[in-house]
Amino acid sequence: MSKSEIVMLTIGFTGQFMFFMRFFIQWIYAEKHRKSLIPVAFWYFSLGGSFFLLTYAILRKDIVFIVGQSTGSIIYLRNLYFIHKEKKLYEND
Numbered sequence: 001m002s003k004s005e006i007v008m009l010t011i012g013f014t015g016q017f018m019f020f021m022r023f024f025i026q027w028i029y030a031e032k033h034r035k036s037l038i039p040v041a042f043w044y045f046s047l048g049g050s051f052f053l054l055t056y057a058i059l060r061k062d063i064v065f066i067v068g069q070s071t072g073s074i075i076y077l078r079n080l081y082f083i084h085k086e087k088k089l090y091e092n093d
Helices: 003-033 040-060 063-091
Strands: none
Touching: 003 040, 040 063
């Protein structure tokens, strides 16, 4: 296996790991609170996983994967924007 193939696999698996972690964190959080909740870390892992998988898709030149990951990033960023906007609103009260 060449060095570039190892780098590509590392990028791809890092993205997959981050996507797994978002579900793992959400599961632990829901169990702790005994109801379905989405913690802020879920969105950060979503964004990180999306970044790595988008990088992987670009390196692989896979247009379907590129479109899917880039549109997801917009949603994750928007959710983080709402979360931080709400925090600022409460801090100013």
